[in-house]
Amino acid sequence: MAGHVTVWSWNIAAESLNSIRPRFEAHDPKVHVIVDMTGAQMQMRLMLSIVAGVGAPDVSQLQNTDAPYYIATGRLTDLTSVAGKYRAEFPAAVWNSCVLNGHVYAVPWDIGPCAIYYKRSIFRRYGIDPNQIDTWDRYISAGSEILAKSGGRTKMLPMGSNDLSTLFGILLQQSGGQIFDGQGRIAIDSPQSLEALDVLRKMRMAGITSDVPTYSQEWMAGLTDDSVATYPGAAWLSGMIKDSVTAGKDGNADWGVFRLPAIEPGGLRVANVGGSVLVIPAQCRNKPAAWAFIEYALCSREGQLAQYRGSGIFPALLPALHDPSMDVSDPFFDGQMVSNLFTTDITKITPLNKTATWTEANGYLNEALSHWAATGMTKEDIFKPLAQTMSRRLMVDLAPGVSNVSGAAVK
Numbered sequence: 001m002a003g004h005v006t007v008w009s010w011n012i013a014a015e016s017l018n019s020i021r022p023r024f025e026a027h028d029p030k031v032h033v034i035v036d037m038t039g040a041q042m043q044m045r046l047m048l049s050i051v052a053g054v055g056a057p058d059v060s061q062l063q064n065t066d067a068p069y070y071i072a073t074g075r076l077t078d079l080t081s082v083a084g085k086y087r088a089e090f091p092a093a094v095w096n097s098c099v100l101n102g103h104v105y106a107v108p109w110d111i112g113p114c115a116i117y118y119k120r121s122i123f124r125r126y127g128i129d130p131n132q133i134d135t136w137d138r139y140i141s142a143g144s145e146i147l148a149k150s151g152g153r154t155k156m157l158p159m160g161s162n163d164l165s166t167l168f169g170i171l172l173q174q175s176g177g178q179i180f181d182g183q184g185r186i187a188i189d190s191p192q193s194l195e196a197l198d199v200l201r202k203m204r205m206a207g208i209t210s211d212v213p214t215y216s217q218e219w220m221a222g223l224t225d226d227s228v229a230t231y232p233g234a235a236w237l238s239g240m241i242k243d244s245v246t247a248g249k250d251g252n253a254d255w256g257v258f259r260l261p262a263i264e265p266g267g268l269r270v271a272n273v274g275g276s277v278l279v280i281p282a283q284c285r286n287k288p289a290a291w292a293f294i295e296y297a298l299c300s301r302e303g304q305l306a307q308y309r310g311s312g313i314f315p316a317l318l319p320a321l322h323d324p325s326m327d328v329s330d331p332f333f334d335g336q337m338v339s340n341l342f343t344t345d346i347t348k349i350t351p352l353n354k355t356a357t358w359t360e361a362n363g364y365l366n367e368a369l370s371h372w373a374a375t376g377m378t379k380e381d382i383f384k385p386l387a388q389t390m391s392r393r394l395m396v397d398l399a400p401g402v403s404n405v406s407g408a409a410v411k
Contacts, residue, residue: 001289002030008038008046009061012239013109013276016311020303024296031289043070049281050075056281058290062106064275065358067097071105072356077280080104082291086299089318093173093272093349105279107298108316112234112274113342113349114170116261117241120254120334122146122154122229130258134269136171136199139261143208146229156208157230158222163214164200164369165362166273167232171196173271173350174263179361180353180399186390187353187399188365189383195263200369201377220244232260234273235314235342242332257338270345275316314342321346357394364390 009017014037021033036057038045043066049056050073062070070076083104087095090108098106116139118130126149128142143156159167172178177192203209210228212218222228223244231237241255259269278298280290297303304320307313315321321343329335355361368386372379391398 001028001286001292003032003286003289005031005033005059005286005289005293006057007033007035007059007061007278007293008042008057009035010037010042012311013061013313016307016313017297019310020297020306023302023306024293027296028289028292031292033293046070046281047073050283053283056283058280058284058286059294060279060281061109062277062279064094064097064108064277065354065362067106067277067279068100068354068358069356070279071098071100075282076105077282077284077287078103078105079107079280079291082295083107083299089299090316091272091318091347091349092351094275094277094316096351097354098277106277107279107294109276109278109298110236110313111316111346112236112272112314113346114232114234114260114271114273115257115341116230116232116259117237118230118256118258119226120256122226123256126150130256133258133261135265135267136261136263137202140202140206140208143203143229144206147206147208150226154226154229155210156228157203157210157232158212158214158219158228159200159203159209160213160216160219161211161370161373163366164373165366166214168196168200168365168369169352169362170232170260170271170273171199171263173352174260174268176268176350178353179358179365180355180396182353183399184353184355185397185399186361186387186394188361188390189381189387189398193383194381197372197382199263204373204377236274236312238332238338239312255333257333257336257341259341259344268345268348268350270349272349314339318347355396357396361390361394364393 007017014035018035046056046060080103094108094111098104098108123130126146133139133142146154146156175192175195177190177196178187181187223241260271262269278294280287284290301320301323304315304317305323305325308315326339327337330338368382372382387398
């Protein structure tokens with residue numbers, strides 16, 4: 001192998017790939033990798049390039065949730081012959097987004113297992129033991145206690161009504177629900193969806209949520225003051241928290257992490273949010289070299305662990321996650337073995353059936369949830385009309401058991 005390989009990526013992810021480039025080139029000295037931190041609208045420019053047939057890089061990063069949309073274009077390289085052997089080395093929750101009709105078109109890079117980030121100082125002040133919060137009901141109860149004892153000053157979590165779909169997605173994975181079934185039909189109208197919605201209702205009815213837009217100025221301010229006690233989020237959120245918080249300031253940087261609560265006692269205490277993949281556009285002229293770089297970066301323990309140590313990119317590769325070097329304490333989190341906490345039960349995460357219309361479907365879901373919240377959460381069943389809207393606008397069939405527009409059940 002020889003030649004140049006151009007990679008499109010963004011932010012910390014691009015820096016992470018750049019950091020391992022010398023090690024890769026030591027393995028393959030005739031291959032030179034150029035990581036282009038392409039900035040805003042990268043995925044849109046990639047789509048224009050692959051549709052036009054010119055201008056695409058040799059390798060590109062994509063959001064895990066967007067991968068099915070790009071795969072459906074038929075303009076990405078089929079990697080089955082080289083990547084298929086690694087299937088068992090990645091959690092099904094992220095591998096699913098890389099496959100279409102049994103063929104592999106992308107490789108998982110990082111994963112976003114979820115937990116609860118909390119402020120130790122607030123929990124100590126109000127006598128809350130995080131180890132006792134094993135269900136969402138107990139989480140809500142703890143939030144109500146903090147709200148009362150703080151005189152209404154401290155909310156348990158930020159949860160803007162314009163972005164309810166993220167937490168709903170976590171709960172849907174825990175309940176075993178789906179937006180699409182295994183055949184790509186609309187499956188959002190289900191008992192599992194209602195179970196997830198009921199948790200959101202309880203949170204909002206208890207008054208423990210701060211209704212601020214995600215990543216807004218108010219949302220970010222909650223990281224450094226006493227207005228918010230916890231932040232449910234993925235492993236990658238820790239980097240944002242660390243960057244935003246000055247250690248020791250007013251005692252509010254005394255952060256900890258506890259496992260995601262379950263919907264029911266003994267239920268699933270893990271879910272995934274986010275993550276990304278690498279793909280090779282079909283127009284790439286040096287596919288062997290492009291694949292060699294992906295294989296080293298994503299399918300080798302050395303490549304994945306180097307990125308985690310250097311940039312905090314949480315590995316998707318299971319052998320890397322189970323490596324003894326991951327068993328380290330984190331001083332920012334008061335010496336907690338945070339990596340171990342996030343990897344617990346990671347293979348049990350419910351794989352969501354993502355299709356080419358996944359992102360659009362989530363837009364309709366978020367609209368429905370926002371309307372439900374804004375109108376007092378009185379509507380008991382928002383999912384039947386939502387399923388019908390999705391079916392009509394996405395031109396996708398309803399799953400069996402879901403009523404169609406006329407009210408007749410689909411069989």
